[in-house]
Amino acid sequence: MFHSPIGLVHLVSALLAMVAGAVVLLNRKGSPLHKRIGYLYVAAMLAVNATAFFIYRVTGHFGVFHWFALVSLASMAGGMVPVLVRKHISGWIYWHYYFMSWSVVGLYAAFWAETFTRVLPMSRFWPAVVVATAGTMMLGTVLIRRNAAHLLPVRLPKAAG
Template sequence: MHTPTTFLQLSPAIQLHLVAAVAALVLGPIALRAGKGSAMHRGAGYAWAALMLAAAASSLFIHDFGRPNIAGYTPIHLLTLATFAGVAAGIVLAIRRRVGAHRRTMWNTYLGGCVGAGLFALLPGRFLHGLFQHALGGL
């Protein structure tokens, strides 16, 4: 089987997942650091939540049968469930004006769903590690 080495060779689900995840990784700190209730916070927050949901939803169409799995879903897919739950809880907490809980939930979702998942995906032996290694010329 041929392993894709460029973005355009990836499946549409993986393309969407990568774009949404990278955009969420970049936009997250803007949403998290913008002034509470400001237009920047709300706009960046809504966009970040949508990107996180897109990344989580697209991950449901990414399967890995080369690792221990259940129907192609590997342990990293547990982060999909955590992301759905974290984003939903964060939105509900904001609506209920539970600012402290909203802040903690969104920070935890960012750290786990963006930073943690990203670091896990870059481990040697993972597809993204190989893609980056190829892009960097085998460094």
Template sequence: METANIISQLHIGSALLALLLAAFVLIVPKGTPFHKRLGYAFASTLLIVNVSAGFMYNLTGRFNLLHVFVMISMGSLLYGMIPAIRRKPANWLRRHISGMTGAALGVWAAGLAELTIRVLPGFMNPSQIIGIAAGIGVVFFFLIGFLIGRFMKTLPENP
């Protein structure tokens, strides 16, 4: 089996698992041992998704705008996980909520973008497909901001 095919299969399998785990992590009560176990599973799976996506160039044959979203996803994941693991700085919980909400909803945005990449090639050229996928990313960016704002309002001022 060729390397590109193995990477694609790893990416798709881990992405499907990340989609499922992201939904559960956002739904279950926060701070519980179950939430933490799900969170670590989600973070590990998303790490695999992002690393494998970094090696995928089959749409354009080179680095493109979708790879920028991979870097944003990794940044969001690290921004959310590192403070939660270290329990530092003082506002670690706010950072965790921001980063992980972005990571969880970001994986759903990526899933919809991926769907456009799989469905639209027969109808559009790669530039148009990337434009649609980027548009989906922008919509989710604002949705993520809205939800982070809602989650933050439930926190005490200095947790």
């Protein structure tokens, strides 16, 4: 099942990131639990992305999944930089929320791709990855938009006059 120690680290880190990402997304934001589990998620994702650059089993060369690892790193940077310099960025919470939420959605989309490499022949692999990724992204869009409502400023009705 494991092709190398790097593959094992990649798998364990990805599973840890999937659990941590779900916990962060499903619990109250800004709490000490959110922060601790969030940093665990970031650490696990750094391991996932770092090990991804050493895995070439699917294509034999630097390919689409390696590019997605770069996108994942950019997404995490987009979510963490505003947190780290929040005193200098107005609306930092929006940047953090959207980038980190999309980071988790991307991780789940990658899960489907990795799963399909194990169970499908290559002739069915790419269509299945496209459909599963599109479905994951659509569900992610709905959940991210629904949960973002608590971040939006409350608009008070104008006074009659």
